[in-house]
Amino acid sequence: MTRIIMHGCNGKMGQTITNLVKEDPDAQIVAGIDVSDHIHNEYPVFSKITECDVEADVVIDFSNAAAIDALLDWCEEKKMPVVLCSTGLSEVQVARATKTSTQKVAVLKSANMSLGINTMLKLLKEAAATLAPAGFDIEIVEKHHNLKLDAPSGTALALADAINEEMNGQYEYVYDRSQVRKKREKKELGISAVRGGTIVGDHDVIFAGADEVITFSHRAYSKAVFGKGAIEAAKFLAGKPAGLYDMSDVIG
Secondary structure (H helix, E strand, O other): OEEEEEEOOOOHHHHHHHHHHHOOOOEEEEEEEOOOOOOOOOOOEEOOHHHOOOOOOEEEEOOOHHHHHHHHHHHHHHOOOEEEOOOOOOHHHHHHHHHHHHHOOEEEEOOOOOHHHHHHHHHHHHHHHHHOOOOOEEEEEEEEOOOOOOOOOHHHHHHHHHHHHHOOOOOEEEOOOOOOOOOOOOOEEEEEEEEOOOOOEEEEEEEEEOOEEEEEEEEEOOOHHHHHHHHHHHHHHOOOOOEEEOHHHHHO
């Protein structure tokens, strides 16, 4: 049984994970951390991580960037592994998390917590190694809800980076062709963003060759896919030695 502290327990993802863990016989949330107390949980909730005195094996963090420094301080002190899922971290905070992982405690951080997306990352490397040398053009189209602020999505960039890493950095990312009238360059990797409605997250990676097209697609129908991934990551990380991990380690 993996004992979890849910950091940001009363946010949308915190509650999603809370409900998912109820159905998981191998995991239990033993404490939560949140400044808001408007939700009643079946576990004790503390307003600050420093107030938590409950024994646990790992922390799942879905809070916000402002809470990360105190969380990392506490995890260092307690030697507590942490699955770091909060977005919008500064470069300084990312560097701090990396330093913490190499010197103090296990930290798992990934651009996307979905098991499906991370399996797709592995498959794309294999596909690129075969199809890119054969002349296939590569395009990525991502779609998200109309409230999303950033474009392209971090996941779209992670998909592009996986391909480019496999191909030794040959590709130049192109986000907008409206200002240039010329044919597509062979080493372009196009990334397009769509925003509308309540789309949770769609990602298509298109390999377009002569007379054939291969498309890798992932559809997220709810935020639960990210919660499920975070839980699996927590079960993987508990008991691991200091180091920086990501979801590729979880799926093997």
